[in-house]
Amino acid sequence: MAKTKLPSPCIDVCKFRREGHCIGCSMTKGQKKMFKSLKKPEFQEEFLRMLVHQQSDMGRYTHWTPAYLKKLKKKTGRTVLPV
Template sequence: MAKTQSPCIGICTYRRPGPAGLHCIACSLTKTQKALAKQAKSKPAREAFIALVMAQQAAMGRYDHWREAYIARAAKKGRRAAKVVRRAG
């Protein structure tokens, strides 16, 4: 089975101020959160982390582009998009 895709969509520009410091303008992750995403190895841990990121995006606003970009990046890398993302559409 393919690994679940990270919430990162490959832009990594930390310029957006937010509740936890500077957030990426593309996916809303902070540098600390990106490091934590790499540590989430199990499927349930990755799914939960991505759900947390989606909640953060909803709270911050202006991340409507992320879902489509995330699914495209997962397909490009031959990985599975998280179930929580697939169901959100």
């Protein structure tokens, strides 16, 4: 089965209040631009792994997983994080 592109990890909160990190997804503005430039699904999956690790290190991002899974299901039909 061919891998499909993943939707952005952004969950449309976009408030950069945690030392330059979004309170919704933990990405910085630079990371958001970087994700958009990743064309191969393998690279996008690796980025998601990094992001989940970053969220774990920073704490207080338990809201992201359910929000992203909802977005992932709507856009790709997948119901499991590819990490």
